[in-house]
Amino acid sequence: xxxxxxxxxxxxxxxxxxxxxxxxxxxxxxxxxxxxxxxxxxxxxxxxxxxxxxxxxxxxxxxxxxxxxxxxxxxxxxxxxxxxxxxxxxxxxxxxxxxxxxxxxxxxxxxxxxxxxxxxxxxxxxxxxxxxxxxxxxxxxxxxxxxxxxxxxxxxxxxxxxxxxxxxxxxxxxxxxxxxxxxxxxxxxxxxxxxxxxxxxxxxxxxxxxxxxxxxxxxxxxxxxxxxxxxxxxxxxxxxxxxxxxxxxxxxxxxxxxxxxxxxxxxxxxxxxxxxxxxxxxxxxxxxxxxxxxxxxxxxxxxxxxxxxxxxxxxxxxxxxxxxxxxxxxxxxxxxxxxxxxxxxxxxxxxxxxxxxxxxxxxxxxxxxxxxxxxxxxxxxxxxxxxxxxxxxxxxxxxxxxxxxxxxxxxxxxxxxxxxxxxxxxxxxxxxxxxxxxxxxxxxxxxxxxxxxxxxxxxxxxxxxxxxxxxxxxxxxxxxxxxxxxx
Amino acid sequence: xxxxxxxxxxxxxxxxxxxxxxxxxxxxxxxxxxxxxxxxxxxxxxxxxxxxxxxxxxxxxxxxxxxxxxxxxxxxxxxxxxxxxxxxxxxxxxxxxxxxxxxxxxxxxxxxxxxxxxxxxxxxxxxxxxxxxxxxxxxxxxxxxxxxxxxxxxxxxxxxxxxxxxxxxxxxxxxxxxxxxxxxxxxxxxxxxxxxxxxxxxxxxxxxxxxxxxxxxxxxxxxxxxxxxxx
Numbered sequence: 253x254x255x256x257x258x259x260x261x262x263x264x265x266x267x268x269x270x271x272x273x274x275x276x277x278x279x280x281x282x283x284x285x286x287x288x289x290x291x292x293x294x295x296x297x298x299x300x301x302x303x304x305x306x307x308x309x310x311x312x313x314x315x316x317x318x319x320x321x322x323x324x325x326x327x328x329x330x331x332x333x334x335x336x337x338x339x340x341x342x343x344x345x346x347x348x349x350x351x352x353x354x355x356x357x358x359x360x361x362x363x364x365x366x367x368x369x370x371x372x373x374x375x376x377x378x379x380x381x382x383x384x385x386x387x388x389x390x391x392x393x394x395x396x397x398x399x400x401x402x403x404x405x406x407x408x409x410x411x412x413x414x415x416x417x418x419x420x421x422x423x424x425x426x427x428x429x430x431x432x433x434x435x436x437x438x439x440x441x442x443x444x445x446x447x448x449x450x451x452x453x454x455x456x457x458x459x460x461x462x463x464x465x466x467x468x469x470x471x472x473x474x475x476x477x478x479x480x481x482x483x484x485x486x487x488x489x490x491x492x493x494x495x496x497x498x499x500x501x502x503x504x505x506x507x508x509x510x511x512x513x514x515x516x517x518x519x520x521x522x523x524x525x526x527x528x529x530x531x532x533x534x535x536x537x538x539x540x541x542x543x544x545x546x547x548x549x550x551x552x553x554x555x556x557x558x559x560x561x562x563x564x565x566x567x568x569x570x571x572x573x574x575x576x577x578x579x580x581x582x583x584x585x586x587x588x589x590x591x592x593x594x595x596x597x598x599x600x601x602x603x604x605x606x607x608x609x610x611x612x613x614x615x616x617x618x619x620x621x622x623x624x625x626x627x628x629x630x631x632x633x634x635x636x637x638x639x640x641x642x643x644x645x646x647x648x649x650x651x652x653x654x655x656x657x658x659x660x661x662x663x664x665x666x667x668x669x670x671x672x673x674x675x676x677x678x679x680x681x682x683x684x685x686x687x688x689x690x691x692x693x694x695x696x697x698x699x700x701x702x703x704x705x706x707x708x709x710x711x712x713x714x715x716x717x718x719x720x721x722x723x724x725x726x727x728x729x730x731x732x733x734x735x736x737x738x739x
Numbered sequence: 740x741x742x743x744x745x746x747x748x749x750x751x752x753x754x755x756x757x758x759x760x761x762x763x764x765x766x767x768x769x770x771x772x773x774x775x776x777x778x779x780x781x782x783x784x785x786x787x788x789x790x791x792x793x794x795x796x797x798x799x800x801x802x803x804x805x806x807x808x809x810x811x812x813x814x815x816x817x818x819x820x821x822x823x824x825x826x827x828x829x830x831x832x833x834x835x836x837x838x839x840x841x842x843x844x845x846x847x848x849x850x851x852x853x854x855x856x857x858x859x860x861x862x863x864x865x866x867x868x869x870x871x872x873x874x875x876x877x878x879x880x881x882x883x884x885x886x887x888x889x890x891x892x893x894x895x896x897x898x899x900x901x902x903x904x905x906x907x908x909x910x911x912x913x914x915x916x917x918x919x920x921x922x923x924x925x926x927x928x929x930x931x932x933x934x935x936x937x938x939x940x941x942x943x944x945x946x947x948x949x950x951x952x953x954x955x956x957x958x959x960x961x962x963x964x965x966x967x968x969x970x
Contacts, residue, residue, distance in 0.1 A: 519828070523755060526756035526757065527755075527756055527950075529756070530760075588802065589799055589802050590798075590799065592798075
C-alpha cells in the first residue's frame with residue numbers, strides 16, 4: 253500500500269464518519285421530538301383520541317354495535333340533556349327502541365355522519381340519502397315532495413316547518429307552542445297509515461301543502477307526465493279499462509275484413525297477419541318502414557304537401573304531445589334504473605329548470621295549435637274545412653286539459669311558495685301564479701279541486717282516445733304502413 | 740336424402756310467428772339473466788367487474804336482472820295462456836303425438852337412437868318433436884317456474900317472511916344459484932350443441948327464426964309428422 257492508498261483510505265473513512273454522524277444526528281433530533289401525549293382524564297378513565305375520532309368498520313355488525321355502544325355510553329343516561337333557551341331537552345335514547353327498529357344493525361355515524369367533531373354536535377342531521385335513493389320513481393309520491401326532507405314524513409314527531417332559506421319542509425325542533433322538543437325517538441312513522449299525511453295536508457297548514465291528500469299520479473298520466481305503476485283510484489281504472497276495451501274493439505273491427513283471402517277463421521287471419529309482419533320486419537323492407545314512420549308519421553310529409561297551414565297547426569299539437577309522451581317514458585325508466593342519479597331527480601322534479609321549461613314550452617305550443625285550429629274552424633271557415641262536432645270535441649278536450657294544467661301549475665307554484673329564481677323556468681306557470689297572487693284566495697284549499705279537474709279531463713282524454721276523433725292516431729299510421737306494403 | 744333432382748324445395752311452416760317471437764324474447768331474456776346474475780354472484784371476478792362497469796354498477800345489474808326475469812317469465816305466462824287457447828278454442832290435443840307432452844315412445848326412441856349411434860339399429864322415425872327437443876323445452880318451462888319462485892323469494896323477502904320462516908330465503912339463495920348453473924349449462928351447452936351445432940344445421944338452426952323448414956329437412960328429421968301432414 254503506497255502513499256496514494258493511505259490517502260484514499262483516510263478519505264473513505266472521513267466520508268463514512270460524516271454519513272454515520274448525520275444519520276445519528278437525525279435520529280437523535282427526532283427522538284427528542286417524539287413525546288407520548290398525556291391521555292386526558294375523564295370520569296376516572298383514560299381516554300384516547302381515537303376513542304372518538306375514528307371510523308370503525310360500520311359495514312360489519314361488530315362495527316355497527318361498537319358505534320352504537322360508544323354513542324349510547326352517554327346517550328342512554330337520563331343526564332344526557334341539552335339546554336335551549338333555558339329549557340332542558342332530553343337527548344336520551346332508549347337502546348331497546350333502537351334494537352327493535354329498522355336501523356338496529358346500522359352504526360350511529362352511518363347516518364349522523366358529522367358528529368365525530370369537536371365540539372360534539374351535528375350540523376347536517378341524519379343523512380338518509382347516503383343509503384336510500386330519493387323515492388323510487390316519481391309517482392308513488394308527488395314530485396312536489398322532492399322539497400320535503402325525509403324526516404318530515406318518516407319521523408314520528410309531527411311538527412314540521414317550511415325553511416324559507418332553502419324552501420324545504422323540515423322536521424321542527426320546536427313544538428306547536430314554540431317550545432324546544434327532543435327528537436331522539438328513533439322509531440319510524442308507519443307510512444301505511446292514511447292519516448299521517450295530514451301532518452301537512454290539513455286546512456291552515458303553514459308549509460304550503462294542499463289541504464286535501466291527493467292520490468298518487470296514475471299510470472295513465474304517462475301520456476304527458478312521468479308516472480308510476482300505481483293506478484291512483486277508480487276513476488283512472490275506468491279510463492284504462494275503457495282505453496283497452498276501445499283498442500280491442502278497434503282491432504276486432506280491423507279483423508272484420510278478409511285477410512289474404514281468408515274470410516272466417518279469426519285464428520287464421522291473426523296467423524296470416526303476424527306472418528306478414530314478421531316477414532316484413534326481418535327483411536330489407538324494415539328500412540322502408542323506418543322511413544315511412546319518420547317522414548309520413550312523425551314529420552307528416554303528406555299533410556305538408558297538401559297545405560302548409562294545416563301541417564303547421566297539426567304539428568303544433570301533435571309533436572309536443574309525442575315529445576312529452578316519449579320524455580315521460582324515458583323518465584319512467586331512468587327513475588327506475590337509477591333513482592339516485594341526478595338525471596332522474598332533474599327529470600322528476602317539476603321545478604328543475606329543464607323539466608319546468610320543457611313542460612311549459614310543450615304546453616303552450618299545444619295550446620297555440622288548439623287556438624289556431626279553433627280559429628280556422630269556427631271563425632275563418634275556409635271552404636275545405638268541415639267542422640264536425642267530433643273534431644271540435646277533441647280540440648275542446650285537449651284545450652281544456654292544457655288550460656287547467658297551466659292553472660293548476662300556477663296555483664301549485666303559488667301555494668308551495670317557489671322562489672322566483674327557481675319558479676321562472678316555468679315561464680307560463682310562474683306568471684300565472686303572480687297574476688293569481690293578489691286574489692287573496694286560500695289557494696291550498698282550492699288546489700285539490702283544480703288538480704281533480706285536470707285529472708278528470710286527463711282520464712276522459714285517455715278513455716276517449718280509441719273512440720272519437722283521436723282514433724286517427726292509431727288508424728292513420730296503420731293505413732300509411734299498409735299502403736306502403738301494397739305499393 | 741334420396742331426392743337428387745333439382746326442384747324448388749317445398750317449404751313448411753314449422754313455427755308460428757308467436758313461437759318465433761317467444762323464442763327470441765326468451766333467448767334475449769335468458770342470456771341477459773345469465774350475464775347479470777352471474778356478474779352479481781361472482782362479483783369478485785374480472786369479467787363481472789367488466790359487466791358491472793358496462794351497465795353502471797351492481798345496482799343496475801340487479802335492476803336489469805329483474806327486467807330480464809320479468810320478460811322471460813312473461814313468455815312462460817304466454818305459453819300457459821296459449822295452452823288454454825289451444826285446448827278450449829282450437830280444440831287441440833295437449834297430449835297428442837304432435838304435442839310436447841312426454842310419452843313412453845320418447846324413451847323407446849331414445850334407446851333406439853342410442854342403438855343407431857352405435858350402428859346397431861335404424862334411426863327412429865321422429866314425430867313433430869324429438870325426445871331431446873321435448874326435454875329442452877320442458878326443462879326450461881318447468882325450470883323457469885322454480886327459478887321464478889326462488890327469485891321472487893329473493894326479490895320480496897319481507898313479504899315472503901311474513902308467512903314463511905326466514906330460512907327459506909337462505910334456501911332460495913342456494914337453489915337459485917345452483918339451478919341457474921344447471922340451466923345455463925343445459926342451454927348454452929346441450930341446447931346449442933343439439934340444435935344449432937349439428938352438422939345438418941351448423942352454424943345456426945334457422946327454422947326457429949324464420950319458421951320455415953323444407954320437405955327434405957322434414958323427411959330427415961320429422962318423417963312421422965310429414966306423413967301425418969300428407970295423409
